[in-house]
Each structure stands twice: as structure tokens, then as C-alpha cells.
Amino acid sequence: MKKLINRLLLATFVLSVCTAVQGQPTKSKKPNIILIYTDDLGYGDVGCYGTSAIPTPNIDRLAKNGVRFTNAHATSATCTPSRFSLLTGKYAWRKEGTGIAPGDASLIIPVATTTLPGMLQKAGYNTAVIGKWHLGLGDANGADWNGVIKPGPLEIGFNYSFLIPATGDRVPCVFVENHNVVNLDKNDPIKVSYTGPVDANAPTGKKNPELLKMHPSHGHDMTIVNGISRIGYMSGGTAALWKDEDFANILVQKATAYITQQKANPFFLYFSTHDIHVPRVANERFAGKSGFGPRGDVLLQLDWTVGQIEEVLKKNGLLENTLIIFTSDNGQVIDDGYKDDAVEKLGNHKPNGIYRGGKYSAFEAGTRVPFIVTWKGKIQPGKVNTALFSQVDLYASLAALTGGKVEAGQAPDSKNYLPVLLNQTNKPREYLVEQSINSTLSLVIGNWKYIEPSKGPKINKDTNTELGNDPKPQLYNLADDPGETKNLAEVYPERVAEMKLKLDNIKQK
Known part of the structure; x- marks a missing residue:
């Protein structure tokens, strides 16, 4: 009997402890972070910014459910330096060799750098980049397209990468997953050159315009891939060559797989779209649907992409614990190298809003870009923030959010403006x-x-x-x-x- 009483008392004690522990608040899981980094998207290209004639309901929903910034800026009016600054927290003009990178450029971020994803890795995050890269690959000799391609994203803080190596209009026109070209046949090696043809007999846009389905307006007249001539020369890799119409589908598929795989862990996804950069070749679901030519069609495609990312979060029950940031690497450009009717069919669409200039420019439309932040249950919906904000500050701000550390000598230009990012204040950046x-x-x-x-x-x-x-x-x-x-x-x-x-x-x- 005494043993039975002791067992009952022990069971009662254990039950009371378990109940007490269950009643205590558990340590909250660190939020997932998805940065949707679009390409060449103007301040006025999106419906919620007031001057778009092209519907963007999914992007507009992000703003409706979060905060829309009206004075947020990329650090540069061109892609490579903006991306460099975003990932390093350092203005690109402080480092030589950070201008618009050719498609065969070596990695321009030193591997000793603790990048934004590297900082988040150390804070317990799994990190991935999916989409356009344009920050170079390989060592000082460049990338070995037929072997192991490193250093690259995995050497500077990413756990996983699936890349458009440079841009859609530059060779090599292949995807790179982690350290290797996807679907490469070793018996058909890739050769890349930016100094002259690698095969003198191969057709080019300049010599063989009859082979093109989209013609260049300036430059972009070298190697032909998928009926479109590019910047630079390449040969080989036939089985690995991409089809431009599939860009959005493939990137969404890769992002969906990554998010689903990592749903139990805190993750950072740098989702870098090709849209709406040239060449603008929409999937058949969107081709001809905007009424504004291919540029309008890929804007519809971009909006679909955003909706798909939000849908996979919803499906996996992650919306309440995911911070979504939507922005662009620089402002708009209309004719950027191809005869795609972007100028002729612009109509009443105002991609730069009320601002002057655009991509490449020192005027405001060069760097003042759409910037939308949403986090269900954490950021009040339907708000507008007028604070001066720079993408260079994402590094320090996300460090503050996640408990990450900005190490000595790293991210020298990044400041912690997390209260602005979460719309808790509209106190602007000093400069x-x-x-x-x-x-x-x-x-x-x-x-x-x-x-x-x-x-x-x-x-x-x-x-x-x-x-x-x-x-x-x-x-x-x-x-x-x-x-x-x-x-x-x-x-x-x-x-x-x-x-x-x-x-x-x-x-x-």
C-alpha cells in the first residue's frame, strides 16, 4: 500500500510539473525571411504606387496586408552594385570592380566577408539564393563551367543556390545549382568568351538576324540562344541551355521546394527574379495578355510569381512567421537592348511615377523603387511609410530582428532601422x-x-x-x-x- 501511495504522489508531482511547463510561454521561433528582389522594376510599375496601368493584384495585396514605403532606395541605379551593397552592407562604390559585371566575371564579394546570409547562418538560419545572381562566380581565373564552380554563393553564406549566373541577356545561358551547371553533358563542354567568338562558324544575331524571334535594338547581337541573341559568345552545353519562357516557372518550383523542405527551420530566401529584365519573354500563359507588349506581359508574370510564393507560405502555415520584403535592384528602363515594343506600347503606363530618370541615372527614378514589407500579425496592414530608407540597412536591421551579430569590420554602411522596417516609426535615415x-x-x-x-x-x-x-x-x-x-x-x-x-x-x- 505504501508503495502504491508513493507512486501516486510521484505521478501527481510529474503531472503538475508538466502542466506548469506547458502553461509557460515558449520561446518564439525566429521568423523566416523572404526577400523578393525584382529586376528593373520602376516606382510606378506596381498598381499600389498609383501610376500603373497594368494590374498587379498579388503585389498590391502585399501592400494591403503590410506597409508600402514611398522613399525607399536601392543603393545604385544598376544591378551589380545594388546587389553587392545589399549582401555586404557596404556601398559598392567603396570597392573597385563592382560595376555591371560581365557574364564571365569572377566572384566580386571576397570570401572572407560575413555577408547578410552569412550573418543569418550564424544566427541559426538556413539560407538560399534562387534566381539572378550577377555577382560573378569562380576565382581570379573565372568559373570552370564544365567542372566545380566555386567560389560562389555557398562560399559566402548560402546553404543552397540555384542561379541565373549573370543576367538573361548574357552568356552562359545555363542554370547553376550549387557548384555545377544543371544538365551539362560532359561530352559537350561549354566555352564562354567576352572578347571574341569561340566558334567562328556559329551564327550570331549580327550575322544571322533571320534566326531571331526577338531582335536587338542596340548591342545584344552575339551568340543566339532560344532564338534570342545575347551579350557575349558561348558554345557547347546544348542540353543545359535554358528556355527564357520557363524562367518564372522554374524559379517558383525551386522556391516552393526549398520553402517546403525548410518549413520546420528558420530560413532566409533571397528570391531574385529575372523579371522584368530583358530579354522579356513571358510564358505562354502571359504572352500577349497585358496589352502593353512583352514588358507588360512579364510584369503580369512577376505578379503571378509573387502570388505563388505567398501561396506556398500559406499552404505550409508559414505566413504568421514569415517576414516578406518586396523591392527592386534599381529603377525602370524601357528599351534596354531589344525591339520588344516596350516604347511603342507604353501607353498611359508610367513606370517611373512622378520621378525623373530611371535605370543608370543619378535622378530619383534610378534608385527610388517599390519597397513593400508584410508580416501577418506583426505589421499593421494597409499602412504607408514615408521614411527615407536604404536597402543597405537590411543587413543591420535583420541582424537586430534575428539576434544576429554585425561583426567588427563588416557591413560598415548598414544601420539598424528595424523599427522603420516594421513600421513602428517613420523616423528617416540621417542621409x-x-x-x-x-x-x-x-x-x-x-x-x-x-x-x-x-x-x-x-x-x-x-x-x-x-x-x-x-x-x-x-x-x-x-x-x-x-x-x-x-x-x-x-x-x-x-x-x-x-x-x-x-x-x-x-x-x-
Whole structure:
């Protein structure tokens, strides 16, 4: 009897302890993070920004369920430097060799760098990049396309990678998964050159326009793949060559598999779309559906892509624990190398909104891009934030969110603006630096923008983009003149001098 009583008392004690533990709040799981990084998307290309004539219901839903930023910026008006800054927390103009990378460029991020994904890895995250890369691959000799391709994303903080190695309009036109070209036949080796043809007898866009289904408007007249001539020359790899119409489908499939596989663990997915970069070749589901030509069609495709990513999160019960950030690497460009009727069919669509310039430019439309953040149950829906914000700050802000550490010497230009990112405040960044294609720098402080004197053409005649180059300093009041039409440098010389000094100090920092 005594033993029975002791057993009952022990059972009662264990039950009471278990009940007490169950009643205590458990340590919350770290949030998943998905960064949807689009390509060449203008401030006004998206419906929720007010000047789009092309419906984007899925992207608009992100804004409806979260916060839409009206003064958020990429660090550069071109892709490679924006991506470099995003992943390193360091302005690209601080490092040589970070301009628009050729398709055979070596990895431009030093492997000793603790990148944004590397920092998150150390904080307990599984990390992946799926989509456009354009930050180089391989060592100083370049990538071995027929062997093990490293260093690359896996050497700088990613656990998994599935890449468009450079851009859709640059060779090699193959996918790279982790360290290898996908579907490569070793008996058909890939050769890549940016100095001259690797096969003198192979057709090119310049020699054989009759073979093209999309013709170049400037450049883009070298090796032909999938009826489209590209920048650069390649041969071989026939079984591995991509079909542009499949880009969105394949990237969504890879993202879906990754999210599903990692749903029990905190993960960071850098989902870098090809859309809406050239060549603009939509899947048959979207081709001809926008009424605005191929550029409009791939914008519909991009919107579908966003909806698919949200759907897989919903299916796996992850919406409540996933922070989604949607933005672009730079502003819009209409004719960027192919005759795809983008100019002729632009109609009443205003891809740059009320802003001047676009991709490549020192004017606002070069770096002021759509920026939407949503997190179900954590960020109030339907809000607008006017704070000045830079993508370079995602590194430090996400470190603060996840308990990650910004190590000494890493991410020198990134500041913690997590309360802004989560729309808890609209306190702006103290200042913001913008970079144009020729590394002309602009400084924004409050409503004032200073563009340093620069050489170069005022207009890129190929793309018909105002570049903002001027041998004299420029000063604009963005509150009164968001279109940057009135240069006030001669009216406020003291302010010009102050902002020049500030920019010089930032350069030397």
C-alpha cells in the first residue's frame, strides 16, 4: 500500500510539473525571411504606387496586408552594385570592380566577408539564393563551367543556390545549382568568351538576324540562344541551355521546394527574379495578355510569381512567421537592348511615377523603387511609410530582428532601422547616398538632394534615359520639386557646400 501511495504522489508531482511547463510561454521561433528582389522594376510599375496601368493584384495585396514605403532606395541605379551593397552592407562604390559585371566575371564579394546570409547562418538560419545572381562566380581565373564552380554563393553564406549566373541577356545561358551547371553533358563542354567568338562558324544575331524571334535594338547581337541573341559568345552545353519562357516557372518550383523542405527551420530566401529584365519573354500563359507588349506581359508574370510564393507560405502555415520584403535592384528602363515594343506600347503606363530618370541615372527614378514589407500579425496592414530608407540597412536591421551579430569590420554602411522596417516609426535615415552608372554620387538629407559634378553624356541615347550628369553641382528640393526640374545650386550655395563636405566625409569614412 505504501508503495502504491508513493507512486501516486510521484505521478501527481510529474503531472503538475508538466502542466506548469506547458502553461509557460515558449520561446518564439525566429521568423523566416523572404526577400523578393525584382529586376528593373520602376516606382510606378506596381498598381499600389498609383501610376500603373497594368494590374498587379498579388503585389498590391502585399501592400494591403503590410506597409508600402514611398522613399525607399536601392543603393545604385544598376544591378551589380545594388546587389553587392545589399549582401555586404557596404556601398559598392567603396570597392573597385563592382560595376555591371560581365557574364564571365569572377566572384566580386571576397570570401572572407560575413555577408547578410552569412550573418543569418550564424544566427541559426538556413539560407538560399534562387534566381539572378550577377555577382560573378569562380576565382581570379573565372568559373570552370564544365567542372566545380566555386567560389560562389555557398562560399559566402548560402546553404543552397540555384542561379541565373549573370543576367538573361548574357552568356552562359545555363542554370547553376550549387557548384555545377544543371544538365551539362560532359561530352559537350561549354566555352564562354567576352572578347571574341569561340566558334567562328556559329551564327550570331549580327550575322544571322533571320534566326531571331526577338531582335536587338542596340548591342545584344552575339551568340543566339532560344532564338534570342545575347551579350557575349558561348558554345557547347546544348542540353543545359535554358528556355527564357520557363524562367518564372522554374524559379517558383525551386522556391516552393526549398520553402517546403525548410518549413520546420528558420530560413532566409533571397528570391531574385529575372523579371522584368530583358530579354522579356513571358510564358505562354502571359504572352500577349497585358496589352502593353512583352514588358507588360512579364510584369503580369512577376505578379503571378509573387502570388505563388505567398501561396506556398500559406499552404505550409508559414505566413504568421514569415517576414516578406518586396523591392527592386534599381529603377525602370524601357528599351534596354531589344525591339520588344516596350516604347511603342507604353501607353498611359508610367513606370517611373512622378520621378525623373530611371535605370543608370543619378535622378530619383534610378534608385527610388517599390519597397513593400508584410508580416501577418506583426505589421499593421494597409499602412504607408514615408521614411527615407536604404536597402543597405537590411543587413543591420535583420541582424537586430534575428539576434544576429554585425561583426567588427563588416557591413560598415548598414544601420539598424528595424523599427522603420516594421513600421513602428517613420523616423528617416540621417542621409542616403545614391550611385549612378558612372559612379556619380548623390546625397539626400531630408528633402534636399545634392548631385556631385560629373562628366559624361546627359542622356543615354540607347535607352533614352536622362542620366543626371552635369559638370556643375545640382541641388533639388524633393518636397517641392520631386521631378528634379529646378536646380537650386546657385540659389543656395551654402547648402551645396555643406552637402559636398558631408559627401566627401562619407567617401573617406
